[in-house]
Amino acid sequence: GAALALGVAAWPLIWHWSSLAGARWSAAALWAVVAAGWGLLLLQRLRPRFGRRTAAPPIAPVSRGPLLATYVLLSGVLLLALAARFVAARDLAFPPWVDSSRHALITAVMVERGRTLTDYAPYLPVDRFPYHFGFHTLSAALVLMTGAPLPELLLFLMQLLGGLLPLPVYAAGWLVTRRRSVGIGPASSTGSP
Numbered sequence: 001g002a003a004l005a006l007g008v009a010a011w012p013l014i015w016h017w018s019s020l021a022g023a024r025w026s027a028a029a030l031w032a033v034v035a036a037g038w039g040l041l042l043l044q045r046l047r048p049r050f051g052r053r054t055a056a057p058p059i060a061p062v063s064r065g066p067l068l069a070t071y072v073l074l075s076g077v078l079l080l081a082l083a084a085r086f087v088a089a090r091d092l093a094f095p096p097w098v099d100s101s102r103h104a105l106i107t108a109v110m111v112e113r114g115r116t117l118t119d120y121a122p123y124l125p126v127d128r129f130p131y132h133f134g135f136h137t138l139s140a141a142l143v144l145m146t147g148a149p150l151p152e153l154l155l156f157l158m159q160l161l162g163g164l165l166p167l168p169v170y171a172a173g174w175l176v177t178r179r180r181s182v183g184i185g186p187a188s189s190t191g192s193p
Contacts, residue, residue: 001168001174002172004167012133024113027144030141030145070181074166074183078164078166082159085163086163089155094151094155104154105120106131106136110133110140138161139153139157142157165190169186
């Protein structure tokens with residue numbers, strides 16, 4: 001859950017900082033960053049451990065029964081949330097939400113420019129970009145990397161992120177309290193469509 005939240009939060013920052021530096025994202029550059037990230041993770045996992053490791057803070061022991069029950073409940077919440085969201089959108093050709101056309105426009109311009117926006121030109125006469133761009137960096141990166149049609153990708157990504165939202169909510173509850181059962185309630189209410 002924490003990895004999902006950090007991963008989703010990191011891409012907008014990476015896109016924005018690289019845009020400020022004058023860089024432009026392409027499919028090859030995005031694939032290279034993803035491959036490098038997985039490579040670094042693999043190297044970190046495989047490298048021999050030298051010296052003493054710092055011990056992690058102790059976590060209260062949990063018997064296997066409650067831990068298994070918590071994981072079963074969380075899995076059920078995630079499956080129900082994902083299923084509900086994908087079933088609700090199964091016959092849609094384009095996201096039906098009020099600002100879907102704006103999300104599509106922002107994503108299309110970011111794909112075209114390969115960077116975060118400063119304006120909407122030449123599509124709209126708006127000389128500044130007064131909108132959050134976090135979601136759009138994910139959708140633009142996926143369009144660049146896969147070549148998927150924008151409407152289908154937006155629908156899929158919106159449903160996937162919404163359906164996975166209970167996982168970081170659960171992780172936040174556990175990280176703050178160090179009690180696994182604390183996150184199940186908020187995760188359940190977050191997962192309901």
